[in-house]
Amino acid sequence: MRILPTTLILSATLAVVGCNKQTEPASSGDAITDATGDGVPIDESDEAREDRLRAQVDEAATLLTSGREEDAKKALSLLEESTGSLTDQPIAWYNLGLAHQRLNDPDAAIKAYKKALELDQDLMVGWVNLASAYVQADELSRAMDTYRSALDKDAEEMDLWVGLVGLLRKQNRLDEAINEARSALKVNANSLDVYNNLGLVYMDRGELEMSQFIFQKAMNTIAGGDSNALLHSNMGVVWMRQGKEVDARFEFERALELDPLQVTAMVFLSDYYLDNRNYADTVELLERAAEIEPDNPAVHLNLGIAYRGLDSYEDARREFEKVLEIEPDNPDPWLNLGILYGDYVKAYDEAIDAYTKYKDRGGDAVAVADEYIGATRKEQERVKKLEDRKQRIDEERKRRDEQKKILEEQQAKEAELKAAEEAAEAARAAEEEIRAAEEAQKAEEAAKAAEGSDAGDETGDETGDETGDEAGDEAGDGERERSGEEAGDDQAGDDAAGGGEAGDEAGGDEAGGDEAGEEADGEEAEEPGDEAGEEAGDGERERSGEEAGGDEAPADDNPWGG
16 A cells, blocks of 8 residues: 655745845955865955855855755855854854755754844744744644744735645644635735645645646636646646546646756656556656655655565665654554565564554554554465465475485385396306307317218228128138149148138138227227228228238248148
């Protein structure tokens, strides 16, 4: 909820007065020959000193027209020196009071204004500003007395009438304010400032159409009305309250064209921006306004709202607290702080405390504050339940995550063991494959060896058969020869008989040759096939040679051979 500034424009502004004294050039006899670091001459005549101090008063008056705090501080320094010497100059004391008032020191301002009025009872701006200083110090009864006593001195001083109407508005004495405004217009029917404040009184009463009539009458019928920045600014407020935002914006911008330093127009234009959530332009506008009027509570209040809209929560808090520094009893900052804490920062206890302080300080929107307090407590409970639920969910998620982690670690270990087993199995399979390959190679070699052995057996059998046949043939021939010789004589018969025995031996040898072949086959089974075959062949050849020698031996040994 945004709280609009409660104080509208008062046209009775603080007047700045200069000395306007014409000074003569310094003569050759004046000893103004050197200056110190602070600009004060070392040797200065009384007249030159007075001229310099009067010039400082005028310089201070120029600085005070800027409305800037730093210029007000410079003016205060110049005026304190001037009043220290120019003690009989009411203008210097008046401007000193104005500097104090600009720097939010109403007590010092009141003293300075009183000194100025002691020196000049007819300084009417002194009475106007003295009354406004009492208002600033919240001494409203003294302010009222000051306005009325000053009007007794000069009823044609319209700023006194304007100040009086404004004070009655502040006290919500609206009917009295209207009567005093009408009295003022009887004195001066063309006073734009009186019209301005009269329109504000009707606005306070909620009579917007009457207020509109007063402002438009002043702008359209009184000289200078259309170029009066205050009238345009207040007319903009009427349009805004009637819901005519485009017309309102036009009036505010027109007011700032006429018076770029019109802070109140800036505040109301910022209201338009805030209603349209244009926080960036609001900040830019009001930061400039804060430089012009650093102690304007409406500026800081709306600036805090704009910062809050831009999520600059610390800046928003600072601005609301600045309003409380300026106006400690102003309840509106507490309501806005409550909104900041409750809706944005989520600091619910601080929000409830702020709403309570708003009520305790007499805030107008008590029902709204109570509603906000109830809503904040409900939100606090809801958030607490959500936080508790979230905590339970987080704890359950954490538990599950831990279980999942344990399971994953267990699965990882199992996978690692399985991988190791598979690696070992693969190694065993590789060894079996190598062993099978070796056995296959040995089997192949054994097969080749067996083929060679079979070939040797066949060779040995063939050789033995051939040798036996040849020995048999030779034996047959011998028998036939001995049979022929037996027919010749008996000795031949004996020889034939010996030949027969030789034939028997030959036959036995043949049988032995067969046995030798069989033995050769047995030996060949133990030796490689090629070597067995060769040895069998050699054995056959040797035995054949022996058999042949056996056949011849009886002939050589027989001395009776034929």
